[in-house]
Structure formats: structure tokens, C-alpha cells
Amino acid sequence: MRSLTVVAYAVNGAGLGHLTRVLAVLRWMRRIAKCAGTRLDAYVLTTSEASDLALREGFAAFKLPSKTAVRDAEIPKEDYLRLARQWIWHSVGLLKPDLLLVDTFPGGTFGELGPVLDVPAKKVFIHRAVKEDFARLDGYRAFLPQYDRIIAIEEPGAEPTSLYEGFEWRARTVGPILLRGRDELHPRAEARRRLGIPGDAFAVWVGAGGGGDFTAEKTLRSIATYFSEKKNVHLVIGAGPLYRGEPLRGHNITWHTEPLAALDFPGLDAAISAAGFNSFYELLNAGIPSAFFAQEKIADDQSRRIQAATDAGAALFITADSTGEISNDALDFSFRRLTDETSRTALSEAATAFVPTNFAREAARLALQVVIDRHELDDAMNLATPAFFKLLDSGKATSESLERALKWFDGATDLTGDEMADLLSRVLSGPGDSDRLRWFLTFAKRFPKPTDEHQCEQLVEGWLAVQNALAAFNNPRGTGGFLNGLPLARRADFEAQTVALEEFLRAVHAGGETIYRAQALIDRHHDASLGDRALLVALEKATEEVRDEQRI
Amino acid sequence: MNVQQFFRLANQRIAELQQALNQLKTDYSKHDQRTGELQQTREAALTELATVNLPALVPQAIAEVETRTGYGKFRQIDPIEYKQRERVRLSKLIADIQADPKFINRQQLLEPTAGELTLKAQKAKQELDLIQSAIGRYEAEPDFVSLYERGYDTDDYKESIFSFRFYGDWRRGDAIVEKFGVENFAVLRAAYEPLRRSRELYSKDYQDAQAAIEDVRRLIAQFNEAKQRLDNLAHVVLEECQTALREHLAYVDREQLFEWSKGDRIREALVKKIHGLEKQIEYTKTMTSRQMQEESRVLNEAIIKIKRKITKFGRPKNAYVTLNDAEVYAWLADPRQKLSARRERFWRQYDRVAYYDRYDYYDYTRDMLWWDLMTDGRVDGNFIPEVYEYHQQNPNYHWDSSYAEPTPVLTPDYNDIPSGVEVS
Secondary structure (H helix, E strand, C coil): EHHHEEEEEEECCCCCCHHHHHHHHHHHHHHHHHHCCCCEEEEEEEEECCCHHHHCCCCCEEEEECHHHHHHCCHHHHHHHHHHHHHHHHHHHHHHCCEEEEECCCCCCCCCCCCHCCCCCEEEEECCCCCCCHHCCHHHHCCCCCCCCCEEEEECCCCCCCCCCCHHEEEEEEECCCCCCHHHCCCHHHHHHCCCCCCCCCEEEEECCCCCCHHHHHHHHHHHHHHHHCEEEEEEEEEECCCCCCCCCCCCCCCCCCCCHHHHHHHEEEEEECCCCCHHHHHHHHCCCCEEEEECCCCHHHHHHHHHHCCCCCCEEECEECCCCCCCCHHHHHHHHHCCHHHHHHHHHHHHHHCCCHHHHHHHEEEHHCCCCHHHHHHHHHHCHHHHHHHHHCCCCCCCHHHHHHHCCCCCCCCCCHHHHHHHHHHHCCCCCCCCCHHHHHHHHCCCCCCCHHHHHHHHHHHHHHHHHHCCCCCCHHHHHHHHHHHCCCCCCHHHHHHHHHHHHHHHHHHHCCHHHHHHHHHHHHHHEEEEHHHHHHHHHHHHHCCCCCCC | EEHHHHHHHHHHHHHHHHHHHHHHHHCCHHHHHHHHHHHHHHHHHHHHHHHHCCCCCCHHHHHHHHHCCCCCCHHHHHHHHHHHHHHHHHHHHHHHHCHHHHHHHHHHHHCCCCCCHHHHHHHHHHHHHHHHHHHHHHHCCCHHHHHHHHCCCCCCCCCCCCHHHHHHHHHHHHHHHHHCCCCCCHHHHHHHHHHHHHHHHHHHHHHHHHHHHHHHHHHHHEEEEEEEEHHHHHHHHHHHHHHHHHHHHHCCHHHHHHHHHHCCCHHHHHHHHHHHHHHHHHHHHHHHHHHHHHHHHHHHHHHHHHHHHHHHCHHHHHCEEECCHHHHHCCCCCCHHHHHHHHHHHHHHHHHHCCCCCHHCCCCCCCHHHEEEEEEECCCCCHHHHHHHHHHCCCCCCHHHHHHCCCCCCCCHHHCCCCCCCCC
């Protein structure tokens, strides 16, 4: 298998956004590359204090302390910057990536990427909008032309940027990139169980982004105090993995500091949250009626983001003062609207329309375009659909079995990932407790390899019919033996053979015979000299024998 | 040694090695013979197990079949009831046949010299032969039948005057008319036509007579078969049941079958014996195929090496080279001696597996491989897929030689198990 080395660089201090976005793109890049027959060796270089998120997503992260951590540790800033520059330069130099993926800061936050941009074969920049005065800095604009591809995240309601003048052809626009899309989240009941939300309690998410903002504790405390008197309200306080303040506990509080909180968003009824890129778009994508407040950031304009959503009727704007505190009046006003049924429905519908989809897959495709042949990539995209990977991640079959199944279908080039996922789902939902996919493959390999979508469909339908007939014997061990012992018939008509096989098995079962006797009958009647027709003839003769009432 | 002498020796060696290659299959024919013996023994053991499980068509034995073997057919079709039904069916069939006039008059119909149908068939045949001899002189004439069937010399003749075929037919028609000495083709047609119709008629008569004879013969065969079956019904039904059960037993998972034996020592011993025999067949097949492949590879490599030397010294520039004798003999070293030693070792291991007979030592409750039991763990069996997979899945597995000792419980010698006797 070919390999592709990718180094992703995400600078974070008091947040998680850059790392999360980079991981979201890497996750899909790895999936698509795999479908293109390429192994993605991904390295994440980050300063985020929540680098365990990379571990959860199955990526190796190499970590530098964030500037916040250096300040708290009272390390001289110059020493840190010197070390950080050298560390990044050496790391990228040693890894010699085929592709360097950088988020938001094209030259790093202190120019640390400047010396290394010559090393990688290709460079891709994910451009999340930054404040106008930040974007106007020469140190920001000057690095942009050095990238082979710029993936610009166009936030709903934001002004189009003019930063790419002269090299617009390198830029491509996508919508918000999320680590998990709506289709990948847990079902509501499971999410509520995981979050510990009791019965019919009204669940409110209270979030302050990644938790690293200096106002986070005060904000969370003011909201929690307001809700402490409310009956039948359960707070899920998403303090974030970077939260360092005093935790808030209580009988109606779930204290949440884990990353990937979005997985459980369907369990919520409303949210009051900071408008950091990830929290904001994850909540709206999940259709949660939300009120957002803005935190002051160097480069991120959260107020503009909230304004765009309120203009679209997709969220409420709630104001926090400079210390992060939110007044009871403001909370009262928002809460009334968040609990009003009509208002909630309108907010939820507008939210899902505002952020209809996750663009991580599209961003990954755009990034891979610079390193993988276009036709190969198109084929891989055809296969690498969300439904297909949802099935792969479901754990219903071993990865080895799934890989073998994919190989068996690889002749059907017109089969899309969604169709493949649908076929395999049907196989996996069939009767039987054992590894259904392993049995399916044992069966499939007896017959001609499918060469198009129609034949794949026929194969799965045929298998399900045969599997149902086999299930009647209620003998998993015997079924395995029977399928293994079934003679090969790879050049004969598939449909005729499976129909005959199903009919035979039903006759055997109706006659009170066992699966072992079925095997014996096929073997006895199988005449290899008949070539392609041998199995069909054997099945017909065996069926006739089983149905002969004048024989025991 | 000059090049010509080298060529002579080299070609001689190639011939010897080639002969050894050709003889490989014969050299290993002992394996085919032993496989045949093992298969026969397995078949016999299976029959015996079926007999032990269903020694007679008695309710107790029938009731136990499913719990002891997993074969549930007799729950659905009770062999005793089936026997009764079969008795009724056969009796009715026999009575029906006996009442059939064709069967009653079978002697009169089929008597070889004066039987009614025999005479009818004979007569039709004689007429047919007579007509055939008369019609033969026309049909023996090339193109006659074709011209007749296409209506030559009649209004039905369709060939165009502008076709080659028209003139070809004309030429053949004239030639035939001239040969038969008649005026034209219409005269021949008039003579041939009635003969042809008569042949069709008599041919049908003959076929009808033959079909009637076959009908009576079939009835007689059916009667005999039904009678024979009815007379031996108890034995026949038992045999059919045992055969069905035996077919089931041939494919049942051995461990499952052993569990179903529920401590019955005769059944357990037979299951172990069958399982062991199957493993012997599997192992010896893999061993032999591997050994033959290895020998074939060595011999082929030796031949290729010598051929390369022949090619090298066949070049004009080497025509007058003098070769060092010691080197030449090294090139032409005979690999068969080494192979012979390896083969001896192989046969020793083979015999150990192929003639192993202490199946009763196998213990389904222990982690053990038949391979290790048969070789006492002394032969590396990783070339056998089953052994390799087992070792992969159980990396901490080690053969314990004490497993190959008799179990404390007295186990009956499988050879002494009486056929068809129920002991539990």
C-alpha cells in the first residue's frame, strides 16, 4: 500500500478550535486516502493543551506548550519562541511531509512556519476568517501565496475576503468544518443517558468554548446560579477540557470536561454558549435552540458570527459583560424564548438550515487534490461516503471481514459508498449471531464475482434468502461447515443457483433433515465433470430426493 | 576434461534427474494406497456408528437417535409408521399390478415364440425389412431422396431456372432416370411413393408393438421390485434409515458429535476413531504434497543449473576450453542422495501419522491437536494450515507428552466393537 505523510499544524492556546478543525479534516483525509489505496501517515504538531483529542481520534500528536502555559509557568518568552521555532523546523525537516496542513495562521503565530514552508512537497492552508485588522497584517497576508491550496471557510453571513488577489485560483470555499456531522451523533435517548439527564428534565447546555478563556469560570457560575432555582431543568455544563477553575456541582448539574461533547448534543433541549467556531456550528448543526454570547479573542470575531445567526433567526444573542458575567435579566429573556415551544421549533429549523452540513469531507477532498491523482480521488470519493464509514465504525463486523468484503465488491466500479454501505448493512442485519460478514463472504466466493451494482445487489439478495433458509436449522456450527463445503460454481448463472440452493434448503428443513445431511446430499449428487452446471444439477437432484415421499 | 566430455556427462545427469522427476508420482504411490485404506476404514467406522445408533427399528433406539447424533428426521417421519405405510402402499401396488390384464396375460403376451405381442412385433419387423429392401435401391442413389422431397419434375419444384442448383438437379435427375431405365423422374416417383408410405405405416406398427412389450416388462419389473421390497421390508427400511443417518454423521462436527455421545464409550470411541482417521487423511495428504513439491523443486533446480552451464559452455568462445574435473563433478553433483535421506526421514514421519491407531488417547476436554498426539509433538506441523492457525491463535500452547498416555478409564478397543450392538 502506498503511503502519504501529512503533517498538520494547529496552534491553540485558550481554545480547541484549530486542533479540532485540523483533526476533522485529517479524519476524512485518512478515510478517503484509504479508499484510494493509500495509507495516510499523519502527524499533528500542536500547542493545544487538549492534545488528547488527537489521541481519541487516532492521531499521533506532538505537543509544544501553549503560550498560555508558558506564561503561567513564567518561562521567558524569548527562550520559548527560540525553542519552539527550532522544534518545529526540525520536526518538519525530519518528517519531510508530502503535505503540510496548517490552520488559520499561515505563518504560525510568531512566524515559526516561515523557515519550514520550503520543506513539504505540498502545502494546504485552512483559512478560517480572522478579524479584519489581524488579516491586514503583512505577516499574515505574505504567507498565503506560498500555499498550493487554500481552503477558505465561508461562514454564513460573513463578507467574502479579498485576501487572495492574484492567486484566487488556488482558493476553494467550503462551509463550516466540524469533527462530527449531524448524522454521526448519538440518538437522543442514548445521549441523555450518557449525559445523566434524568427523565423528562429540560436539558440546557452551558458552554464556554474550550474552557481556557479567563472569563469562563465567572460566566459558567453566573448561568448556573440563575438556573439553580429553576425546577425540572438539568444543566450540562460543558466546561471544556481546558477549564482550570473550580468545578460546579449540584443535583441538577452534569459537569462535562471531555472533548467531543457534540456527540451527545441530541440529548439537549437548549443551549447557552460562547460562540467559538466549534461550539457555535456544532450546536446549530445539531438543531439545538441556542443563545450565544461572545468572548473576546485576538483573531476570532465571535460577535459577528452570532449576529449572522440572529439575523437568520437561527440563534439568540445574549450579552456578557467584560468579566464574562451574564445578567439574570438577559438570561431570563433568553430562557423564556428557549422554552417557548413555537420559538424553539423556529430556532431549531432555522439552525439546521443555517448549518446544513459538515464540510470536513469536502475540505479533505480539496486537500488531497494536490497529492492524489484526480481520477483516483474521484473513485475514492465515490466510495468514501458518510454512510459507508458509519457502517465501518459501527463495530458490527471485524475490520478484516469488512476489508475482504470490500475486495469482493471491488470489481463493481459503479458502486458508490452509500450503495456499498447499504448492501453491507443488509448483510449485517440478517439473521444469525456469529460473524455474518464472514459467512456472507464464504458464500459469495462460491459464485461469480460481481462486476456491477446490479450483480452486487443480486448477490446480497441471494445471500439473504439463503441465509434465511439456513437460519431455520438453528445450527451455527453446521451452517459454517455447510457453506465451507459448498462446491465452487464461479462461472454459472448466480440467480439460478441461489434460487435452487434456497429451495433445496427449505425442502431439507421441511423434510426434517439436518444441515449435515444437506451437505451429504449435495456432495453425493455433485458431478464435477458437468462443469459449470454441476452445482445446479446437484441441487436439483438433491431437492428431488428430499421431496420423494417414498424414501425415508 | 574438454567441453564435449562435459556435455556428455551433463546430458546424462539431466536424463537421470528427469527420470527421477517423472518417477516421483510412482515413488509416492504408497500414499495413494494408504489413503484408500484410511478412507475405507473411515467408511466402515461411519457405518458402524450409524448401526450403533440405530441397531433396530425399535421405539427406544429411534427415540435416542436425535439426542445421540443430532439427527432429527425420525422425529418428523417415524420409521415404524413409515414401514407400516410402506407395507400398505406396496401391498396395494402389488394388488393393482396383479389385477392388471397386461400382468395377468403376461405369459400369453410375451412368450418368446408364440406370445401375442412378440408375434405382432415380429410380423411388423418382417414387413418393415421387406419394404426396406425394396425402397433401398432408390434411397441408395445419391440425391434421389433430396430430389424427391423437393418435388423435382413436379409443379412444386421451386428452384429458379437462373440458379446453379436447377442445372445441378437437372443433371442428377437425368442421370438417375437413365440409370433406372425409365422415361422420366415422375415414373420413379410413382414407384417410390407407395413404398415410402408403407414403410411409415409398418414402422409405426413395429414401434407400437415394442412399446406394448416394454409396458408389460416394466409392470413385471415393478411387481418384482415391490414384492422384493415388501418381503424384506423391515430390513430395507432399517437400511434406508441407517444410510440417511450415516450421511448425516459423515458431516457432523466431531466435537459436537462427541458431546452428543454423552459418555457412551462405544460411541465416543467410534467418534474419536472417525475423527482421527479424517485427520490422518488430511495430514498425510499435506505431508506428501509438500514432500513431493520439495523434491520436484530440488530436481528442477539441479536440471536448470546444469542447463545453464551447458548454455555457457556451448558458446563458440568456450568450444576449446579445458574444464577442471573437480569443478565439473561439483556442478553435476547428484542431489538424489540427499533427497533419498530426506525421503527416508519423511517416510518415518509419514508412517507415524498414517499408521497411528490410538485414537482413544484423544481428549476433547483438553487443549490438544491431533497432529501432536500422532507425532507426540516431535514433528513441526506448521506447514499444515490447521496446526499453523491453532499455534497462531494459542501462542502459549505446548504439547504435553503425558496426553499420549492411556486415560485411566478402561476404554474398549475400537476394533472389538461389535457391529449393530447397542451398548450404553
